[in-house]
Amino acid sequence: MRMRATTAKIYIENFRHNLAAVRSRISRTARMCVAVKADAYGHGAVRCAREAVGCGADVLAVATVDEGVQLREAGIDVPVLVLSLCQPEEMDSLVRCDLTPLVFDAEYIACVAGACRRSGKTDFHVHLAVDTGMGRIGCAPDDAPVLAEAIANSGVLALGGMCTHFAVADSLADDDVSYTRMQFDRFLRAAEAVRRAGIHPGICHCANSAATLLYPDMHLDMCRPGIIVYGYYPGSLSEECCRASGCRFSLLPVMALVTKVAAVRRVSAGTSVSYGRTWTASAETDIAVLPVGYGDGMLRRLNENGALDVYIDGRPYPVRGRICMDQCLVELGSDSGVQRWSEAVVFGPKNSGAARSAQDVADEIGTIPYEVTCGISKRVPRVFVE
Numbered sequence: 001m002r003m004r005a006t007t008a009k010i011y012i013e014n015f016r017h018n019l020a021a022v023r024s025r026i027s028r029t030a031r032m033c034v035a036v037k038a039d040a041y042g043h044g045a046v047r048c049a050r051e052a053v054g055c056g057a058d059v060l061a062v063a064t065v066d067e068g069v070q071l072r073e074a075g076i077d078v079p080v081l082v083l084s085l086c087q088p089e090e091m092d093s094l095v096r097c098d099l100t101p102l103v104f105d106a107e108y109i110a111c112v113a114g115a116c117r118r119s120g121k122t123d124f125h126v127h128l129a130v131d132t133g134m135g136r137i138g139c140a141p142d143d144a145p146v147l148a149e150a151i152a153n154s155g156v157l158a159l160g161g162m163c164t165h166f167a168v169a170d171s172l173a174d175d176d177v178s179y180t181r182m183q184f185d186r187f188l189r190a191a192e193a194v195r196r197a198g199i200h201p202g203i204c205h206c207a208n209s210a211a212t213l214l215y216p217d218m219h220l221d222m223c224r225p226g227i228i229v230y231g232y233y234p235g236s237l238s239e240e241c242c243r244a245s246g247c248r249f250s251l252l253p254v255m256a257l258v259t260k261v262a263a264v265r266r267v268s269a270g271t272s273v274s275y276g277r278t279w280t281a282s283a284e285t286d287i288a289v290l291p292v293g294y295g296d297g298m299l300r301r302l303n304e305n306g307a308l309d310v311y312i313d314g315r316p317y318p319v320r321g322r323i324c325m326d327q328c329l330v331e332l333g334s335d336s337g338v339q340r341w342s343e344a345v346v347f348g349p350k351n352s353g354a355a356r357s358a359q360d361v362a363d364e365i366g367t368i369p370y371e372v373t374c375g376i377s378k379r380v381p382r383v384f385v386e
């Protein structure tokens with residue numbers, strides 16, 4: 001058991017709420033593949049993967065072979081998709097752990113087939129990725145049939161599915177909606193061409209969180225939600241615009257960044273605090289020392305304009321001066337009653353006592369909640385709250 005005052009509390013109840021809401025959004029006949037890459041967006045991959053499977057995830061998605069191996073070593077045995085490309089030296093682990101790779105060119109297909117032959121595996125499922133407009137990985141739609149044949153003729157591989165990934169499904173601007181529809185059409189045509197070549201395309205999937213919420217007609221055989229199960233809307237979407245598309249639920253943020261007051265110090269008027277002396281007390285006040293800083297993922301930029309609050313006993317108190325690597329300082333005023341060891345929350349869902357979630361933090365500094373929760377560093381223990 002790791003012990004530290006600063007923890008990322010993971011509200012399992014909120015996570016289950018989101019999973020159930022998303023599951024109910026997807027038709028019964030379609031699968032739900034929950035993205036648990038990047039340590040479940042910073043929430044703790046193994047525990048989140050188990051909860052996801054318990055709440056109806058049929059498949060899990062990771063980015064790397066290492067992440068997939070971690071799930072297998074924890075005894076998780078549902079299909080696991082590896083969304084990013086792996087190196088030749090990772091192929092043997094990929095095959096041994098029965099992780100499902102995305103493939104999209106002949107060289108890579110041969111590489112996976114080679115690993116299967118070395119380990120004596122046959123009928124090893126791969127998914128063919130089609131680039132319909134993301135410009136990242138995937139084959140040209142016209143090349144899909146030839147590659148499907150290469151898979152089918154390899155002797156050891158089987159086409160388990162076909163997929164594509166949307167670039168702007170999280171935007172409701174007219175141009176972006178047309179672009180998403182164009183990507184979807186290209187994908188359908190590629191899958192159809194594979195079928196016409198006499199090969200079953202397997203599980204067809206393209207919907208990330210945004211498309212899961214906004215485009216039920218694009219769910220096909222499986223959805224791949226990520227950010228929404230952790231409680232945040234993708235891109236510029238909000239609860240209101242999703243409601244307009246028929247989603248009758250709200251998402252609950254899952255992670256809180258929590259710490260405990262390490263000391264309360266009385267300072268007199270004219271005292272400056274922290275590096276650079278960017279803030280000076282104008283009157284006598286108590287300063288709380290919090291053992292959390294940018295080394296934990298509490299970005300220095302967050303208090304650049306001096307407007308960041310933390311919540312102690314549900315009340316906001318301003319962070320003063322620069323955030324340090326391991327500590328930051330909070331002004332309590334002269335009679336707050338805040339005691340040493342009191343809990344302080346930087347961000348979190350309402351049930352954590354914070355009035356600011358990772359979404360609000362992201363909005364304040366011009367990023368996305370994905371980056372905020374993934375950025376909570378490894379020295380912060382994840383504590384799962386039932």
Ligand SMILES: *Cc1c(COP(=O)(O)O)cnc(C)c1O
Binds near residue numbers: 083207209224226227
């Ligand atoms: C990360 C990822 C997802 C999930 O994206 P969200 O926006 O978090 O829903 C789905 N598909 C692929 C290929 C991804 O890389």
